[in-house]
Amino acid sequence: MSGLVPEAERTWTVGTAPGIFPFISHGIALARRPLAFLNSLPAHGDLVELRLGPQRAWMVCHPELVHQVLMDPGTFDKGGPLYDRLGKLMGDGLVTCRQDTHRRKRRLLQPDFRPSRIARYTDLIVDEAEAACQDWRAGREVPVSAAMMALTTRAISRVLLSDSLDETTTTEVRDCLTVIVRGLFVRTIAPVDGLFRIPTPANRRYRRAVERMHAIIATAIAERGGSAPRDDVLGTLLEAGREDGTPSLTAQEVHDHLVTLLLTGVEAPALCLTDAFGLLARHPETEGRLHAEVDAVLDGRARPGPDDLPRLVYTRSVISETLRHTSPGWLFTRITTRDTELAGRRLPRGATVLYSPYLLHHSPGTFPDPERFLPERWLPGRATAEQRRATMPFSAGSRKCLGDAFSMAETTLALATIAGRWRLHHLPGRDERQRPAITLGQRSLVMSCEPRSRRSRPAHADIVEVPGPHRAGGDNADHA
Helix, strand or coil, X not given: CCCCCCHHHCCCCEEECXXXXXXXXXXXXXXXXXXXXXXXXXXXXXXXXXXXXXXXXXXXXXXXXXXXXHCCCCCEEECCHHHHXXXXXXXXXXXXXXHHHHHXXXXXXXXXXXXXXXXXXXXXXXXXXXXXXXXXXXXXXXXXXXXXXXXXXXXXXXXXXXXXXXXXHHHHHHHHHHHHHHHHHHHHHCCCHHHHHCCCHHHHHHHHHHHHHHHHHHHHHHHHCCCCCCCXXXXXXXXXXXXXXXXXXXXXXXXXXXXXXXXXHHHHHHHHHHHHHHHHHCCHHHHHHHHHHHHHHHCCCCCCCHHHHHHCHHHHHHHHHHHXXXXXXXXXXXXXXXXXXXCCEEECCCCEEEECHHHHHCCCCCCCCCCCCCHHHHCCCCCCXXXXXXXXCXXXXXXXXXXXXXXXXXXXXXXXXXXXXXXXXXXXXXXXXXXXXXXXXXXXXXXEEEECCCCCXXXXXXXXXCCCCCCCCCCCECCC
């Protein structure tokens, strides 16, 4: 029987987080020990008050309350310290725009990311996965984090801009993103503007990275001007509304959409792949089952194709469990647009509300032994309705991630492609802690590599066939 109780039948608890530090309040705890701090909050209530800088905020600790927030974007709109900072970086793109303009923007971009379009991206993804590991050599140390960032940067830039970014520019984008995601986190947990106007080396690096990212996108758009339409996202944006000869988007809107999709399409999938390889190396039985499936599905072929994606069931389960175990998107904010009530607590207009997929995914009441890496949780028929509902690596409701299907396909195909060729091992004595930033994951993972011989399909291989695409947390999507 599900442990979730309808709101009308439940008495919610409201508390206050302990350990407030002067001036930046709970920001120190979030910066120093973010995961432990998050996991400590449910003991204080289903809704917990804390402080971010001088501001009050409320952390939502129960999945049903999180769904209440996410399914009512008119009341709990994008906003708060995180989106205030992202808005300065992304402009009025799909991620940061207010609810009243979101539907129009999403409908414009949705066709390029529908599941039916994923097949056309298969070769692109596999090409970039092969390129990411083509220079690896047996017994050598390989920079896994950097390789995965290069892979996802190239993949999403080709979806957005075809082949507009050369290798040097792609490397610049990757390096800029590394600086930006770290700077955004600090600006979120300590939302005091004066701190970031001081010309410290870190603040100067952040400003330079932001300026360079915008310059790269502006150049790509300018180079497309006057050329024939191309079948990519930039082409979709430039052709929007041209039936009457007048584009429906301003140049700034086109720019904001591309910056948004580039920023959101690189870091999170790269961290997911990095963490997947790190976790597999510590769980040889799981790694062996993954390799057996890849060998069986490919059946001697060098690379997966569009028809193989539905058959990579265990591989996809590894990705789903990585997203549960180590959520790249780990902390998000909303802001109330009017006076409202949540968990029986009156919240004023303009109140900051937070939720954490990491916290939800590590609840022992929902996931037994939550620290254990267990892809079998996500095999067909295994996850309970409660677990599916509590798992939201791509959020939920009408603001659910536009690229969820693409991201799942990208990471599944990339994992299968690389795992078909290489086995990775941890190096002794290396620091492999997860680094808190606007996303969460290992940003400097280096491993050693061992080539795998390709085998034809084993007679004992167990391939699980499932009808249609399988997604982590797949029953709570609203693709409006």
